[in-house]
Amino acid sequence: MFKLSKSFISYCILMVINLGPLFSQSKSFAFEDVNIIPMNREVVLYNQRVIITNGKISKIEPVSVKITKNVDSVINAKGKYLIPGLAEMHYHLENNIQNEFKLLIANGVTAARNMAEYEGQDQIKIREEANTNKMLAPYYVTSGPYLKAENLQTVDDVIDVVENHKKRGYDFLKIADNLPKEIYLKLLEETTKYGIPVIGHGQRKLPLGYSLKMKSIAHIEEFMNIFSSEEKEDVKYLKEAAIKMKKSGVYVSPTLGIFEMIGRYADDDKFEILKKNDEIKYLPKKYAAYCMSDSIHYRTNSWFTAPESLIRLQNELEWQQRFTKILNNEKVPLLAGSDTYGLFLPGFSLHRELELIQESGLTPFETLKTATVNPAKYLERPLSGIIAEGKLADLVLLSKNPLEDIQNTKTIEGVMLKGKWLDRKALDLMLKEVEYTSKY
Known part of the structure:
Protein backbone atom coordinates (compact mmCIF):
# COMPACT_ATOMS: atom_id res chain seq x y z
CA MET A 1 0.00 0.00 0.00
CA PRO A 84 6.42 49.03 16.63
CA GLY A 85 7.02 46.78 13.64
CA LEU A 86 10.64 46.58 12.53
CA ALA A 87 11.99 48.02 9.28
CA GLU A 88 14.63 46.29 7.15
CA MET A 89 16.30 49.18 5.37
CA HIS A 90 18.74 47.24 3.20
CA TYR A 91 16.95 44.30 1.62
CA HIS A 92 17.89 42.41 -1.54
CA LEU A 93 15.58 39.94 -3.27
CA GLU A 94 17.73 36.91 -4.03
CA ASN A 95 15.18 34.10 -4.43
CA ASN A 96 11.43 33.47 -4.14
CA ILE A 97 9.71 36.73 -3.17
CA GLN A 98 6.80 35.10 -1.31
CA ASN A 99 9.17 33.03 0.79
CA GLU A 100 11.48 35.92 1.55
CA PHE A 101 8.56 38.11 2.61
CA LYS A 102 7.43 35.36 4.96
CA LEU A 103 10.89 35.23 6.51
CA LEU A 104 10.80 38.99 7.01
CA ILE A 105 7.33 38.99 8.57
CA ALA A 106 8.05 36.00 10.82
CA ASN A 107 10.94 38.04 12.21
CA GLY A 108 8.80 41.08 12.94
CA VAL A 109 9.64 43.08 9.81
CA THR A 110 6.66 45.14 8.67
CA ALA A 111 8.50 47.51 6.30
CA ALA A 112 11.34 46.92 3.85
CA ARG A 113 13.44 49.00 1.48
CA ASN A 114 14.71 47.05 -1.52
CA MET A 115 18.14 48.28 -2.59
CA ALA A 116 18.42 47.11 -6.20
CA GLU A 117 16.34 45.82 -9.06
CA TYR A 118 18.31 42.88 -10.48
CA GLU A 119 18.05 41.76 -14.09
CA GLY A 120 14.84 39.85 -14.67
CA GLN A 121 13.04 41.43 -11.71
CA ASP A 122 10.13 43.85 -11.83
CA GLN A 123 10.38 45.64 -8.51
CA ILE A 124 7.61 48.08 -9.41
CA LYS A 125 5.18 45.18 -9.81
CA ILE A 126 6.39 43.64 -6.55
CA ARG A 127 5.85 46.95 -4.76
CA GLU A 128 2.36 47.31 -6.20
CA GLU A 129 1.35 43.79 -5.17
CA ALA A 130 2.92 44.19 -1.74
CA ASN A 131 1.30 47.52 -0.93
CA THR A 132 -2.15 46.61 -2.27
CA ASN A 133 -2.23 43.35 -0.29
CA LYS A 134 -2.14 41.11 -3.34
CA MET A 135 0.48 39.09 -1.49
CA LEU A 136 1.49 38.65 2.12
CA ALA A 137 4.10 41.38 2.41
CA PRO A 138 5.52 44.20 4.51
CA TYR A 139 5.17 47.79 3.39
CA TYR A 140 7.61 47.97 0.49
CA VAL A 141 9.69 50.59 -1.29
CA THR A 142 12.39 50.08 -3.89
CA SER A 143 15.31 51.59 -5.73
CA GLY A 144 15.97 51.03 -9.41
CA PRO A 145 18.94 49.06 -10.78
CA TYR A 146 22.30 49.44 -9.03
CA LEU A 147 24.12 52.04 -11.12
CA LYS A 148 27.90 51.96 -11.59
CA ALA A 149 30.25 54.25 -13.51
CA GLU A 150 29.88 52.02 -16.57
CA ASN A 151 26.13 52.76 -16.59
CA LEU A 152 26.65 56.52 -16.37
CA GLN A 153 29.49 57.38 -18.73
CA THR A 154 28.06 60.56 -20.27
CA VAL A 155 25.69 63.38 -19.40
CA ASP A 156 23.18 61.90 -21.84
CA ASP A 157 23.38 58.60 -19.96
CA VAL A 158 22.55 60.44 -16.74
CA ILE A 159 19.56 62.21 -18.28
CA ASP A 160 18.20 58.97 -19.78
CA VAL A 161 18.64 56.98 -16.57
CA VAL A 162 16.97 59.60 -14.38
CA GLU A 163 14.06 60.00 -16.81
CA ASN A 164 13.61 56.22 -16.81
CA HIS A 165 13.54 56.20 -13.01
CA LYS A 166 10.85 58.86 -13.06
CA LYS A 167 8.84 57.03 -15.70
CA ARG A 168 9.07 53.69 -13.90
CA GLY A 169 8.29 55.26 -10.54
CA TYR A 170 11.18 53.98 -8.43
CA ASP A 171 11.33 55.41 -4.93
CA PHE A 172 15.11 55.84 -5.02
CA LEU A 173 18.08 55.91 -7.38
CA LYS A 174 21.01 53.83 -6.13
CA ILE A 175 24.62 54.45 -7.09
CA ALA A 176 27.99 52.79 -6.66
CA ASP A 177 31.04 54.40 -5.08
CA ASN A 178 33.10 55.37 -8.12
CA LEU A 179 31.27 57.99 -10.18
CA PRO A 180 33.36 60.79 -11.77
CA LYS A 181 32.70 64.15 -10.11
CA GLU A 182 31.04 65.73 -13.17
CA ILE A 183 28.73 62.76 -13.67
CA TYR A 184 27.86 62.61 -9.97
CA LEU A 185 26.98 66.31 -9.82
CA LYS A 186 24.89 66.06 -12.99
CA LEU A 187 23.06 63.09 -11.48
CA LEU A 188 22.21 65.12 -8.38
CA GLU A 189 20.99 67.96 -10.58
CA GLU A 190 18.72 65.72 -12.66
CA THR A 191 17.29 63.76 -9.72
CA THR A 192 16.52 67.00 -7.91
CA LYS A 193 14.29 68.03 -10.84
CA TYR A 194 12.11 64.98 -10.30
CA GLY A 195 12.42 64.65 -6.54
CA ILE A 196 14.14 61.26 -6.71
CA PRO A 197 16.38 60.64 -3.67
CA VAL A 198 19.89 59.39 -4.42
CA ILE A 199 21.07 56.59 -2.15
CA GLY A 200 23.76 53.94 -2.05
CA HIS A 201 27.51 53.97 -1.68
CA GLY A 202 29.57 56.96 -0.61
CA GLN A 203 31.80 58.50 -3.26
CA ARG A 204 35.17 57.11 -2.23
CA LYS A 205 37.33 59.20 -4.56
CA LEU A 206 35.73 62.50 -3.60
CA PRO A 207 35.89 64.53 -0.37
CA LEU A 208 33.26 63.76 2.29
CA GLY A 209 31.06 66.72 1.38
CA TYR A 210 30.08 65.16 -1.94
CA SER A 211 28.65 62.03 -0.32
CA LEU A 212 26.66 64.17 2.10
CA LYS A 213 24.53 65.38 -0.82
CA MET A 214 22.85 61.96 -0.88
CA LYS A 215 19.75 61.07 1.11
CA SER A 216 21.38 58.02 2.67
CA ILE A 217 24.66 56.13 2.63
CA ALA A 218 24.39 52.37 2.56
CA HIS A 219 27.47 51.17 4.44
CA ILE A 220 29.56 52.60 7.24
CA GLU A 221 32.40 50.75 5.50
CA GLU A 222 32.35 53.55 2.91
CA PHE A 223 33.94 55.97 5.35
CA MET A 224 36.98 53.72 5.70
CA ASN A 225 37.70 54.61 2.08
CA ILE A 226 36.56 58.24 2.09
CA PHE A 227 38.78 59.08 5.07
CA SER A 228 42.56 58.90 4.89
CA SER A 229 44.51 56.49 7.12
CA GLU A 230 45.39 59.37 9.44
CA GLU A 231 41.82 60.69 9.56
CA LYS A 232 40.43 57.29 10.47
CA GLU A 233 42.54 57.18 13.61
CA ASP A 234 41.93 60.80 14.63
CA VAL A 235 38.98 60.79 17.02
CA LYS A 236 38.69 64.59 16.91
CA TYR A 237 38.47 64.51 13.11
CA LEU A 238 35.86 61.74 13.18
CA LYS A 239 33.70 63.72 15.59
CA GLU A 240 33.96 66.78 13.36
CA ALA A 241 33.00 64.67 10.35
CA ALA A 242 30.00 63.31 12.26
CA ILE A 243 28.87 66.86 13.07
CA LYS A 244 29.03 67.73 9.36
CA MET A 245 27.01 64.62 8.56
CA LYS A 246 24.35 65.57 11.10
CA LYS A 247 24.06 69.05 9.61
CA SER A 248 23.72 67.62 6.10
CA GLY A 249 20.69 65.51 7.03
CA VAL A 250 22.15 62.31 5.55
CA TYR A 251 21.10 58.95 7.01
CA VAL A 252 23.56 56.09 7.41
CA SER A 253 23.02 52.33 7.44
CA PRO A 254 25.91 50.67 9.32
CA THR A 255 25.31 47.22 7.71
CA LEU A 256 27.76 45.72 10.21
CA GLY A 257 26.31 42.23 9.92
CA ILE A 258 27.12 41.67 6.27
CA PHE A 259 30.69 42.85 6.88
CA GLU A 260 30.97 40.43 9.78
CA MET A 261 29.77 37.71 7.42
CA ILE A 262 32.82 38.23 5.16
CA GLY A 263 35.06 37.09 7.98
CA ARG A 264 32.76 34.17 8.74
CA TYR A 265 32.96 33.03 5.12
CA ALA A 266 36.72 33.51 4.88
CA ASP A 267 37.78 31.88 8.13
CA ASP A 268 37.81 28.06 7.85
CA ASP A 269 36.63 27.38 11.39
CA LYS A 270 33.94 30.06 11.35
CA PHE A 271 32.76 28.86 7.94
CA GLU A 272 32.23 25.33 9.25
CA ILE A 273 30.15 26.71 12.11
CA LEU A 274 28.23 28.96 9.72
CA LYS A 275 27.29 26.01 7.51
CA LYS A 276 25.60 24.34 10.50
CA ASN A 277 23.25 27.28 11.03
CA ASP A 278 19.69 25.95 11.29
CA GLU A 279 18.35 28.94 9.33
CA ILE A 280 19.92 27.61 6.12
CA LYS A 281 16.95 25.24 5.77
CA TYR A 282 14.91 28.26 4.62
CA LEU A 283 17.14 28.83 1.57
CA PRO A 284 16.55 27.14 -1.80
CA LYS A 285 18.59 23.96 -1.94
CA LYS A 286 20.83 24.90 -4.89
CA TYR A 287 21.38 28.45 -3.67
CA ALA A 288 22.35 27.20 -0.22
CA ALA A 289 24.74 24.64 -1.70
CA TYR A 290 26.53 27.34 -3.66
CA CYS A 291 26.76 29.65 -0.65
CA MET A 292 28.25 26.83 1.42
CA SER A 293 30.80 25.88 -1.23
CA ASP A 294 34.45 26.86 -1.43
CA SER A 295 33.85 28.48 -4.81
CA ILE A 296 32.27 31.65 -3.42
CA HIS A 297 34.29 34.84 -3.77
CA TYR A 298 35.10 35.18 -0.08
CA ARG A 299 36.62 31.67 -0.06
CA THR A 300 38.79 32.01 -3.18
CA ASN A 301 40.40 35.44 -2.73
CA SER A 302 43.42 35.79 -0.45
CA TRP A 303 42.40 39.41 0.20
CA PHE A 304 39.85 37.79 2.53
CA THR A 305 41.30 34.39 3.43
CA ALA A 306 44.97 35.03 4.25
CA PRO A 307 45.75 35.04 8.00
CA GLU A 308 46.66 38.73 7.92
CA SER A 309 43.43 39.39 6.01
CA LEU A 310 41.33 37.81 8.74
CA ILE A 311 43.00 40.07 11.29
CA ARG A 312 42.41 43.08 9.04
CA LEU A 313 38.73 42.24 8.61
CA GLN A 314 38.24 42.01 12.37
CA ASN A 315 40.05 45.31 12.93
CA GLU A 316 37.93 46.96 10.23
CA LEU A 317 34.71 45.71 11.79
CA GLU A 318 35.80 47.11 15.15
CA TRP A 319 36.58 50.47 13.51
CA GLN A 320 33.14 50.52 11.92
CA GLN A 321 31.54 49.89 15.28
CA ARG A 322 33.53 52.70 16.88
CA PHE A 323 32.45 55.10 14.15
CA THR A 324 28.84 53.93 14.51
CA LYS A 325 29.03 55.01 18.16
CA ILE A 326 30.52 58.39 17.20
CA LEU A 327 27.74 58.98 14.65
CA ASN A 328 25.10 58.10 17.20
CA ASN A 329 26.70 60.40 19.79
CA GLU A 330 26.43 63.28 17.31
CA LYS A 331 22.79 62.41 16.51
CA VAL A 332 23.38 61.25 12.92
CA PRO A 333 20.25 59.19 12.13
CA LEU A 334 21.10 55.51 11.69
CA LEU A 335 19.05 52.97 9.74
CA ALA A 336 19.15 49.26 10.53
CA GLY A 337 19.82 47.36 7.32
CA SER A 338 21.40 43.97 6.91
CA ASP A 339 22.12 43.78 3.15
CA THR A 340 20.52 40.35 2.85
CA TYR A 341 22.66 38.01 0.78
CA GLY A 342 23.81 34.41 0.85
CA LEU A 343 23.72 32.81 4.29
CA PHE A 344 22.61 36.14 5.83
CA LEU A 345 18.91 35.38 5.54
CA PRO A 346 16.13 37.97 5.33
CA GLY A 347 14.51 38.65 8.69
CA PHE A 348 16.97 36.72 10.81
CA SER A 349 19.77 38.97 9.58
CA LEU A 350 18.12 42.12 10.92
CA HIS A 351 18.27 40.81 14.48
CA ARG A 352 22.00 40.16 14.13
CA GLU A 353 22.43 43.67 12.74
CA LEU A 354 20.68 45.11 15.78
CA GLU A 355 22.92 43.07 18.07
CA LEU A 356 26.04 44.46 16.41
CA ILE A 357 24.71 48.01 16.59
CA GLN A 358 24.08 47.58 20.32
CA GLU A 359 27.57 46.09 20.73
CA SER A 360 28.91 49.31 19.17
CA GLY A 361 27.94 51.09 22.37
CA LEU A 362 24.36 52.19 21.74
CA THR A 363 21.73 51.57 24.37
CA PRO A 364 18.97 49.08 23.51
CA PHE A 365 16.56 52.01 23.09
CA GLU A 366 18.92 53.83 20.73
CA THR A 367 19.42 50.59 18.83
CA LEU A 368 15.70 49.93 18.50
CA LYS A 369 15.21 53.42 17.08
CA THR A 370 17.33 52.42 14.06
CA ALA A 371 14.64 49.90 13.06
CA THR A 372 11.52 51.86 14.07
CA VAL A 373 11.54 55.63 14.60
CA ASN A 374 14.37 56.50 12.20
CA PRO A 375 13.07 54.48 9.22
CA ALA A 376 9.61 56.01 9.68
CA LYS A 377 11.07 59.51 9.47
CA TYR A 378 13.31 58.57 6.56
CA LEU A 379 10.44 57.04 4.59
CA GLU A 380 8.18 59.96 5.52
CA ARG A 381 5.62 57.67 7.14
CA PRO A 382 4.28 59.77 10.03
CA LEU A 383 1.77 57.09 11.03
CA SER A 384 4.51 54.52 11.53
CA GLY A 385 7.45 53.92 13.86
CA ILE A 386 5.85 54.59 17.25
CA ILE A 387 2.92 53.25 19.24
CA ALA A 388 0.25 55.90 19.79
CA GLU A 389 -3.42 56.43 19.08
CA GLY A 390 -4.04 57.03 15.39
CA LYS A 391 -0.89 55.24 14.24
CA LEU A 392 -0.80 52.24 11.91
CA ALA A 393 -1.19 48.85 13.53
CA ASP A 394 2.17 47.41 12.46
CA LEU A 395 3.29 45.84 15.72
CA VAL A 396 5.39 43.05 17.22
CA LEU A 397 4.53 41.27 20.46
CA LEU A 398 7.57 40.01 22.40
CA SER A 399 7.87 37.77 25.43
CA LYS A 400 10.89 39.69 26.79
CA ASN A 401 11.79 43.36 27.16
CA PRO A 402 14.08 44.59 24.32
CA LEU A 403 15.08 47.64 26.39
CA GLU A 404 16.97 45.26 28.65
CA ASP A 405 18.76 43.61 25.73
CA ILE A 406 18.15 44.08 22.02
CA GLN A 407 18.43 40.30 21.54
CA ASN A 408 14.94 40.13 23.02
CA THR A 409 13.54 41.37 19.70
CA LYS A 410 13.84 37.72 18.69
CA THR A 411 11.32 36.55 21.32
CA ILE A 412 8.39 37.07 18.96
CA GLU A 413 4.94 35.94 20.12
CA GLY A 414 3.09 37.41 17.19
CA VAL A 415 3.10 40.10 14.51
CA MET A 416 0.36 42.54 13.59
Missing part, protein backbone atom coordinates in the same frame (compact mmCIF):
# COMPACT_ATOMS: atom_id res chain seq x y z
CA PHE A 2 1.33 3.48 -0.92
CA LYS A 3 2.43 5.40 2.17
CA LEU A 4 2.63 9.18 2.31
CA SER A 5 5.62 10.73 4.03
CA LYS A 6 5.06 12.88 7.08
CA SER A 7 6.70 15.82 5.31
CA PHE A 8 4.32 15.50 2.35
CA ILE A 9 1.29 15.31 4.65
CA SER A 10 2.51 18.38 6.52
CA TYR A 11 2.97 20.23 3.28
CA CYS A 12 -0.54 19.34 2.11
CA ILE A 13 -1.92 20.64 5.40
CA LEU A 14 -0.03 23.87 4.86
CA MET A 15 -1.39 24.19 1.36
CA VAL A 16 -4.95 23.73 2.60
CA ILE A 17 -4.38 26.36 5.25
CA ASN A 18 -2.95 28.69 2.66
CA LEU A 19 -6.06 28.47 0.50
CA GLY A 20 -7.22 31.21 2.86
CA PRO A 21 -5.09 33.95 4.41
CA LEU A 22 -3.05 33.13 7.49
CA PHE A 23 -4.30 36.40 8.93
CA SER A 24 -6.94 36.53 11.59
CA GLN A 25 -9.96 38.00 9.81
CA SER A 26 -11.11 40.08 12.76
CA LYS A 27 -11.54 43.80 12.12
CA SER A 28 -10.80 44.86 15.69
CA PHE A 29 -8.47 43.56 18.37
CA ALA A 30 -7.50 44.32 21.92
CA PHE A 31 -4.06 43.57 23.29
CA GLU A 32 -4.98 42.98 26.91
CA ASP A 33 -2.63 43.72 29.83
CA VAL A 34 0.34 44.43 27.57
CA ASN A 35 3.51 46.38 28.34
CA ILE A 36 4.00 49.04 25.67
CA ILE A 37 7.35 50.36 24.43
CA PRO A 38 5.99 53.35 22.49
CA MET A 39 9.43 54.48 21.12
CA ASN A 40 8.49 58.19 21.23
CA ARG A 41 10.38 58.16 24.53
CA GLU A 42 12.41 55.65 26.51
CA VAL A 43 9.75 54.20 28.75
CA VAL A 44 7.69 51.06 29.35
CA LEU A 45 3.97 51.61 29.85
CA TYR A 46 2.91 48.65 31.96
CA ASN A 47 -0.45 46.86 32.07
CA GLN A 48 -2.12 48.60 29.15
CA ARG A 49 -4.87 47.81 26.69
CA VAL A 50 -4.27 48.59 23.02
CA ILE A 51 -7.31 48.51 20.77
CA ILE A 52 -6.90 48.10 17.03
CA THR A 53 -9.71 49.07 14.68
CA ASN A 54 -9.52 48.88 10.88
CA GLY A 55 -5.75 48.76 10.77
CA LYS A 56 -5.03 51.60 13.20
CA ILE A 57 -4.49 52.02 16.93
CA SER A 58 -7.80 53.48 18.06
CA LYS A 59 -7.34 53.44 21.84
CA ILE A 60 -4.62 53.01 24.46
CA GLU A 61 -5.71 52.82 28.08
CA PRO A 62 -4.81 51.11 31.36
CA VAL A 63 -6.14 47.57 31.55
CA SER A 64 -7.81 48.53 34.82
CA VAL A 65 -10.26 50.69 32.86
CA LYS A 66 -13.40 48.83 31.89
CA ILE A 67 -13.36 48.21 28.17
CA THR A 68 -16.09 50.18 26.42
CA LYS A 69 -15.43 49.30 22.81
CA ASN A 70 -16.65 46.07 21.28
CA VAL A 71 -13.78 44.10 19.77
CA ASP A 72 -13.76 40.97 17.65
CA SER A 73 -10.67 39.38 19.19
CA VAL A 74 -8.87 39.73 22.51
CA ILE A 75 -5.15 38.91 22.61
CA ASN A 76 -3.94 37.92 26.06
CA ALA A 77 -0.66 39.81 26.30
CA LYS A 78 -0.06 39.70 30.04
CA GLY A 79 3.64 40.02 30.81
CA LYS A 80 4.51 40.62 27.15
CA TYR A 81 5.95 43.67 25.37
CA LEU A 82 4.54 45.50 22.37
CA ILE A 83 6.90 47.37 20.03
CA LEU A 417 0.83 43.50 9.96
CA LYS A 418 -1.41 46.16 8.45
CA GLY A 419 -3.92 45.61 11.23
CA LYS A 420 -4.10 41.83 10.78
CA TRP A 421 -2.90 39.45 13.48
CA LEU A 422 -0.43 36.59 12.96
CA ASP A 423 0.11 34.65 16.17
CA ARG A 424 3.09 32.39 16.88
CA LYS A 425 1.33 29.38 15.41
CA ALA A 426 0.67 31.20 12.14
CA LEU A 427 4.27 32.44 11.99
CA ASP A 428 5.57 28.92 12.57
CA LEU A 429 3.34 27.61 9.79
CA MET A 430 4.77 30.22 7.44
CA LEU A 431 8.29 29.16 8.32
CA LYS A 432 7.41 25.50 7.80
CA GLU A 433 6.05 26.30 4.37
CA VAL A 434 9.24 28.16 3.44
CA GLU A 435 11.33 25.25 4.72
CA TYR A 436 9.38 22.72 2.71
CA THR A 437 9.24 24.64 -0.56
CA SER A 438 12.96 25.41 -0.32
CA LYS A 439 13.83 21.74 -0.63
CA TYR A 440 12.74 21.60 -4.27
